Amino acid sequence: MSMEIKRECGDCGLCCKLLEIPEFDAPKGKWCPKYDKNKGCTIYGNHPTQCKKFKCLWLLGVDSEKNRPDKSKVVMKFVRPKDNILQLQIYVDQGSPDAWKTEFMQQLIEHQTEKDGRTIVIYGKQRRAIGKRHILKGYIDKLND
Ligand code: SF4
Ligand code: SF4
Numbered sequence: 001m002s003m004e005i006k007r008e009c010g011d012c013g014l015c016c017k018l019l020e021i022p023e024f025d026a027p028k029g030k031w032c033p034k035y036d037k038n039k040g041c042t043i044y045g046n047h048p049t050q051c052k053k054f055k056c057l058w059l060l061g062v063d064s065e066k067n068r069p070d071k072s073k074v075v076m077k078f079v080r081p082k083d084n085i086l087q088l089q090i091y092v093d094q095g096s097p098d099a100w101k102t103e104f105m106q107q108l109i110e111h112q113t114e115k116d117g118r119t120i121v122i123y124g125k126q127r128r129a130i131g132k133r134h135i136l137k138g139y140i141d142k143l144n145d
Contacts, residue, residue, distance in 0.1 A: 005061035007068075013040055014069040015056055018091035018122075023048045029094055029124055063104055073099035085135060088112045092123040 016035040018028060026032040034043045041047050057076040058069055069075045073096035079087050088108070090100045100109075100121050109119045109130055118131040118139065127143045129136050 007059050007061065007065070009059065010068070011040065012068050012070040014073075014093065015054060015075050015091075016041065016051075018075045018093060019054070021048065021050070023050075028091065028122065062108070067104075072102075074105070083139075086112075086115070086117040088117060088119040090119065090121045092121060094124060097123055 013035060016032045017030065020026065020028045021032045024033050032041075034041055034047070036042050041051070054077075056069055057063070057078070058067065058072070062076065063072065073093040075091040077089050079089055081087055090105070092099050112119050113131050113135075116132065116135055118129060118135050120143075121128040121130070129139055129143055
């Protein structure tokens, strides 16, 4: 029997800051211009498809209930780049550079590495790639572009 975890964004909104929103030229790490700290998304309902579809890993049940991204200061998602290696992306909020170093996150990263996945920690303009050597081969060069 599987138990579905129901979580809601509430007044979190951290993805509106840490993810890039090309429609509004909002780079990673800067609040989307459509975000209001009191009201949340000011164009909700007409917000871009990217936003409508986005579910961070916390929303999907990863990490404990109390660690909603606005509290944990990280937004996580999985992507599958062209090389088809499952990639965990961890966006870290400015001012909390160590937020990705909790015991839980380190276990998640280790698991990802063991499964031949890759983890990218994104903090401002900095990137850190974590994984087995053959998984990162060539990737570090791309990150340094
Ligand atoms: S970071 Fe996750 S929980 Fe927070 S608003 Fe975005 S999708 Fe919702
Ligand atoms: S358009 Fe709305 S939901 Fe999308 S990033 Fe901006 S504030 Fe957030």
